[in-house]
Every structure is written in C-alpha cells, then in structure tokens.
Amino acid sequence: MATNFPGPYVLKNFYSVGGREHVQQLNVQVQGTPDPGDGMDTITFLTKDGGSVAADVAIDAWIELMKTVLSTMDSSSWTRAELWKAQAGTFNLDFISTYTTGVAGTVATAVVIASEIIWTFRTANGGSMRVHVLDTPYSYGDKDTPPFAYQNLTDVADFVVSDDAWMYARDNSYAVSPVAFFPGQNEALFKELSGR
Numbered sequence: 798m799a800t801n802f803p804g805p806y807v808l809k810n811f812y813s814v815g816g817r818e819h820v821q822q823l824n825v826q827v828q829g830t831p832d833p834g835d836g837m838d839t840i841t842f843l844t845k846d847g848g849s850v851a852a853d854v855a856i857d858a859w860i861e862l863m864k865t866v867l868s869t870m871d872s873s874s875w876t877r878a879e880l881w882k883a884q885a886g887t888f889n890l891d892f893i894s895t896y897t898t899g900v901a902g903t904v905a906t907a908v909v910i911a912s913e914i915i916w917t918f919r920t921a922n923g924g925s926m927r928v929h930v931l932d933t934p935y936s937y938g939d940k941d942t943p944p945f946a947y948q949n950l951t952d953v954a955d956f957v958v959s960d961d962a963w964m965y966a967r968d969n970s971y972a973v974s975p976v977a978f979f980p981g982q983n984e985a986l987f988k989e990l991s992g993r
Contacts, residue, residue, distance in 0.1 A: 801967030804883025814932035815871035824965040837896040845971040846960035855963050860900045865949035867902025868934040874901040906934035911987035916954055917976040924968030931983055941978040950978055
C-alpha cells in the first residue's frame with residue numbers, strides 16, 4: 798500500500814477549547830516558493846479550478862466556516878494558523894509562516910468534552926480526505942450523509958468540494974464529493990482527560 802505523505806505544504810489551524818490546544822491540518826499547494834518568515838498576505842494558495850487565493854484571505858474565509866463548529870463556551874476559539882513546507886517523501890515539516898486568527902466559536906451549546914467531528918470526502922484520484930475538529934458542541938451519534946442534518950456542516954462540505962477549494966489531499970488531488978460526517982468521541986483525548 799502506498800504511503801501518502803503530507804504536503805506539498807501543510808496549513809495548521811490552531812484552536813483552543815477550555816484551555817486545551819488542538820490543531821487541524823490541511824494540505825495545500827502554493828504558488829512559487831515562499832521563504833520562512835514571509836507574511837501570509839504575500840503567500841498564494843492554488844485552488845481546485847486552477848486559480849489562486851491569497852493565503853490570509855483563504856484562512857479568514859475558512860475560519861468563518863469553522864467558527865460555526867465551536868461552542869461559545871469554554872473560551873472556544875480559532876487562535877492562529879501556521880504554514881509549513883513538507884520535505885518530500887517524509888513526514889518532516891519546515892516552518893514558513895504564521896497568522897493570527899483569534900475568532901471565537903458561535904454555537905451556543907456546551908462543549909461535549911473529548912468529542913470529535915470528521916467530514917470525509919472522495920478525491921479526484923479515488924482516495925479519501927478528511928477534515929477533523931475536536932472538543933465540539935456536537936454529541937456522539939450516528940454517521941450522517943449529505944445533505945447533512947445541519948446547514949453549517951453542509952456549508953463546510955460544500956466549500957471543500959467547490960472549485961474555490963484550496964485543501965489538497967495526500968493523494969495529490971482535490972476533494973470532489975462529500976461522503977459522510979461522523980460525530981463521535983476521540984478515544985486518545987478521552988483517555989488523556991480521564992487520566993487513563
């Protein structure tokens with residue numbers, strides 16, 4: 798079985814819930830070769846339709862979608878984004894840039910501790926891709942299929958498969974179809990929080 802390495806670049810979106818920091822990682826392609834320390838406003842992400850978008854603009858728009866899956870409670874917020882360059886054929890990453898987001902969650906429901914939500918997608922090359930968030934206000938439940946039960950969840954999926962999407966799957970293609978949404982419990986986080 799082939800190993801799908803990260804990259805060519807990795808965008809790490811950091812968020813905090815109840816003092817616990819988490820990170821969401823998304824692969825991206827960029828235009829040119831940015832240098833370490835370049836501002837996100839000088840970096841350009843490539844999109845599915847062959848176009849491009851400024852990294853800071855892309856991140857702001859993504860966080861606008863992502864704030865709808867974090868609670869207004871427990872100081873839940875998206876705090877910053879970092880861009881890293883993947884070393885080809887490895888899992889090693891080299892730092893490129895950072896960007897402050899500072900956007901609070903908007904769901905007026907308590908956090909379900911150790912919860913996780915996962916959107917899964919089919920890619921143009923036949924692989925799979927996922928978007929993952931921990932400590933959300935979503936209860937554990939059954940798999941949901943498109944269109945999802947909540948509009949904000951559908952909005953996220955619609956963007957990831959849109960022509961304007963810049964998230965790049967590890968199989969070197971873009972997402973073309975949402976498959977499912979999974980609300981559940983993250984076992985590793987549950988064990989960490991329960992002292993097991």
